[in-house]
Amino acid sequence: MEYVFLVKIAFSMFQNTLAFAQAQDAKDPLKSYRTKFHIPKDAEGNEWLYFCGNSLGLQPKVTQEYIQQELKDWANLGVEGHFDAKNPWMPYHEFLTENMAKIVGAKPIEVVIMNTLTTNLHLLMVSFYQPTKTKYKIVIESDAFPSDRYAVESQLKFHGFDPKEGLLEWKPRKGEELLRMEDLETMLEAEGDEIALLMIGGVNYYTGQYLDIKKIAELGHAKGAMVGIDLAHGAGNIQPNLHDSNVDFAAWCTYKYLNSGPGSLAGLFVHEKHAHNKELNRFAGWWGHDKETRFNMRFDFNPIPGAESWQLSNPPILSMAAIKASLDMFDEVGMDALREKSETLTAYFEYLINEIDTDRIKIITPSNLAERGCQLSIQVKNADKSLHQKLIDRHIITDWREPDVIRCAPVPLYNTFQDVYRMVDELKKCL
Known part of the structure; x- marks a missing residue:
């Protein structure tokens, strides 16, 4: 009951405006971590909206350095890398x-x-x-x-x-x-x-x-x-x-x-x-x-x-x-901080979905924060995978599951309140 109550409080504070989303991002203590990931971009260099971390997470920019270190040690040390690499392989x-x-x-x-x-x-x-x-x-x-x-x-x-x-x-x-x-x-x-x-x-x-x-x-x-x-x-x-x-x-x-x-x-x-x-x-x-x-x-x-x-x-x-x-x-970040942002970000996502004036949409993921992570599964009446394609055409990456569900995961490490606001705005246009 406590979690449901907290969600209701959050809903009462939310606003369905881009300015509100921007304000939330400005005060997000984890906002710098988005810049530490490679975000997919279009041909003009504009970032896509990526909501598919529940299927494949984005690549941290530092990953290449970690792998290169092992390639370097393999090249320079051969089998002795098992003991003498910077991070010994054994x-x-x-x-x-x-x-x-x-x-x-x-x-x-x-x-x-x-x-x-x-x-x-x-x-x-x-x-x-x-x-x-x-x-x-x-x-x-x-x-x-x-x-x-x-x-x-x-x-x-x-x-x-x-x-x-x-x-x-x-x-x-x-x-x-x-x-x-x-x-x-x-x-x-x-x-x-x-x-x-x-x-x-x-x-x-x-x-x-x-x-x-x-x-x-x-x-x-x-x-x-x-x-x-x-x-x-x-x-x-x-x-x-x-x-x-x-x-x-x-x-x-x-x-x-x-x-x-x-x-x-x-x-x-x-x-x-x-x-x-x-x-x-x-x-x-x-x-x-x-x-x-x-x-x-x-x-x-x-x-x-x-x-x-x-x-x-x-x-x-x-x-x-x-x-x-x-x-x-x-x-470095800690699961407590990630979970705290995740709950708020996903609650805002849920709020915006519920603000859409249609009877075609139903969120089948629990509203209770204790019974969900950052994924929301959005069931769309009379929809097929063409709806998913429409989102792709708008440079929004989600995950389609038959027969009529879009799975979306606003991941706290790299997704923002503006991502969520823009995604829901484009979904309304698709509907």
Whole structure:
């Protein structure tokens, strides 16, 4: 209720004018960070309006320097760069751990950067999806990101179960778009004895709904199930407080809100309570082996305590350099400041959308600040992708999702109040 009240206060202070947006930008303590990013431009050098950070974040200008440093050390040192580079490659992933842990609310022992998102989900399910003949079902949200669905379906098949029986969907009620926690409780009460794993998207890619991760963990654990979270649309956007949530595992990509480049490496979280359990099933590789004896080459696998033990191979340094560039900026700004601006900027966006005099538009993302990040999903009645193209023609980059939703993310690091005002003004013209 507190968050809803604060939104109402903000709405009463907002004004649907360019002058108001300019005034907000002038007093924004994070305004200088926009200049630290490459903003797409047209042929005449005019900046586009970019609202697609929930799909691919913009490139920090400093990223090139970070990558060039590693290219320089590779050229000058060859293999000795593993030890003598400015940022030695052997422990390079460790340079990322502390800053990433701050972003997702974890302890350093619980976090590692490795592989890509769905790969990490599979590796984690090897450890945390241990079905029996009677307890084998997996719960996902009904409109989960397709890769999550494919992953859990293939895990069920791999263990000899039919996904039609083993996959349970947490669905919105008829006529609604958002998930209700009480419906998950009902499902767990009815089928909890047969549920082995809850694998839930912490922020739904389609609606932008931010779910109560801690409550999900409580409900799942009460029925003896493991709980995993996909934070692809959450990391760098909301503050999931993974350690305190008590979820067993989580994974996320770094190329959306974390601005590390297309297809960049992903993050992985394993709760500290599992850190020293060497009996967990896992697919092992040498980079997860005890660092002191890793290069002796003759030892049985001895996992490093914590998330690092899920590593397989030595990591791609060039990708990690881009991640390091972004994480250093996040550490400089801090998630508290980013979240504060995000709430205000997205509330202003919502206010302007609601000011449009039409019955064709509906925001399906929650209004409650505690239940969303910076994404707003705008459903447009009787629209098709031609509306998205009209925005592109006006140099506005958003994200279209079938059948009739425009996903827009005003990212606090580089989007402005003027961006939001101009975008809504152009949307009105398109309608």
